[in-house]
Amino acid sequence: MPPATNDNTPHDAAGRPGGKGMNGSTPDAGPAPASAPEPTPGPGPGADGVPDPGDAPATRRIAALRRFAAAGRRARGVRVASCAVLLAVAMTAGAVAVGGRPDGTRAGADAAPAAGALSPGLLTGGDLDAGIRSLRAHLRAQPRDHRSWATLGLAHVEQARTTGDPSHYPRAERALTRSLALAPGNEPALAGRAALAAARHDFTGALRYADRALEQNPYSERALCSRVDALVELGRYDEAAEAATTADARRPGVPVFTRYAYVHELRGDTATARRVLERALAGAASRADVAYVATTLGQLAWNQGDYDRSLRHFARALAADDTHLPALEGRARALAARGDRAGAISTLEAVVARSPLPGPLVALGELYEVRGADGDRARAREQYALVDAWTALARAGGVHADLDTALAAADHGDAGEALRSARAEWARRHSVHTADALAWALHRSGRDEEALRYARRATATGYRSAAFLHHRGMIERAVGDHRAARASLTAALRLNPGFSPLGAREAKAALKDLEARR
Secondary structure (H helix, E strand, O other), rough: OOOOOOOOOOOOOOOOOOOOOOOOOOOOOOOOOOOOOOOOOOOOOOOOOOOOOOOOOOHHHHHHHHHHHHHHHOOOOOOOOHHHHHHHHHHHHHHHHHOOOOOOOOOOOOOOOOOOOHHHHHHHHHOHHHHHHHHHHHHHOOOOOOHHHHHHHHHHHHHHHHHHOOOHHHOOOOOOOOHHHHHHOOOHHHHHHHOOOOOOOOOOHHHHHHHHHHHOOOOOOOHEEEEEEHHHOOHHHHHHHHHEEEEEEEEOHHHHHHHHHHHHOOOHHHHHHHHHHHHHHHHHOHHHHHHHHHHHHHHHHHHHHOOOHHHHHHHHHHOOOOOOOHHHHHHHHHHHHOOOOOHHHHHHHHHHOOOOHHHHHHHHHHHHHHHOOOOOHHHHHHHHHHHHHHHHHHOOOOOOHHHHHHHHHHHHHHHHHHHHHHHHHHOOOHHHHHHOOOOOOHOOOOOOOHHHHHHHOOOOOOOHHHHHHHHHHHHHHHHHHHHHHHHHHHHHHOOOOOOOOOHHHHHHHHHHHHHOOO
């Protein structure tokens, strides 16, 4: 693999590198390349038919989410999903009310736009909202500019990622559809559709659009990266490795290096993954790239139980961009694993106030449960209810959110709903993460013999995950294979003893019981 260079094109706005992050969800996407708008901002409704999103304080967005979560709790006879459209409107309206960036945060990278191309900084760490306003102003004057429509669509995909608000995805779809109507088969829009499909967890669609884009431009970094992501998430790991090698040969740089590393991590080769990421970090040219790659290294170290190293990487990421939410979330998890529960809780509270996604919501709820102070049980329930509300919003935005639902519901909700969601996700993709979620949902539903098949499949590639080993060990214990259960649970706690506030506690209790039975 060629070494990292200083002219890395930033990461694909599509989205996320394939696979699971520390919370069981797909990892955060890094910076993304695209082309720059005309620099003339203009007021008024957006060119894609919706108002410019504004800069609502985080409190307005989270308050909207909480109102609908509370409504779901008060009226369980009405599915939470029935509130999804209103919830999306509430969160968006809150943003429109005051103008500016929806999460109220400062942008990270500040590269100046080049003529005719949207600066990478505007999509990933610069003033994304200003870029969108400029694009809309340009498109009001030049409505047949198919490339700018494609760029606007990608910007909305990135906006959904950075704010945690999936209501931006329909806007992205409208802009990309307009681009393709003006210029059928144009590569930027096809690559954008691949990005959007990946962000919505439609990985079959992402692969289809990426392949079509690569027919037009075999060197399209966005399409090359989306293709790797899709193959990883579909569980087609051998093909993903080939795709990563091809992408590395054609477009070496930070976006490709991080995916190349993840493919190796999925096969248990963490040494290669770390080496590749360290080279990528050494060659990172922007603050956005530094924050992203350092966070990825921190997550890799955390997964292996090396909390001191992980905290150093997260500190470097936050030095580059102190608003980078994945680094803040990673820091909180490392603090919790080291026993600093107060620091972990305060950090996660800040994270979910800005971006109420399922992973940090569940982690915060579990930390409340472990702390057990007055009101903590109610606080934990609120976090889990917010997951339901976010899932409804995600589905309204066209996202396949079944994996998030299955993982959260299996531990903190309805076992039947968890199993339905896990089966629906398995019907779409056969990744190790989906296998693990289905195994755990089957276990929670009392179907342990069937669960064991999927738990073994989840651990078959060599991917080193304490959560997977914990799930497998609990299932082995349930079917009476105590020797295997002891081995799996011991391996989980040896690998990453702080992998989950409640999961680690459960694993330790089960192991103690198994030792007593010997």
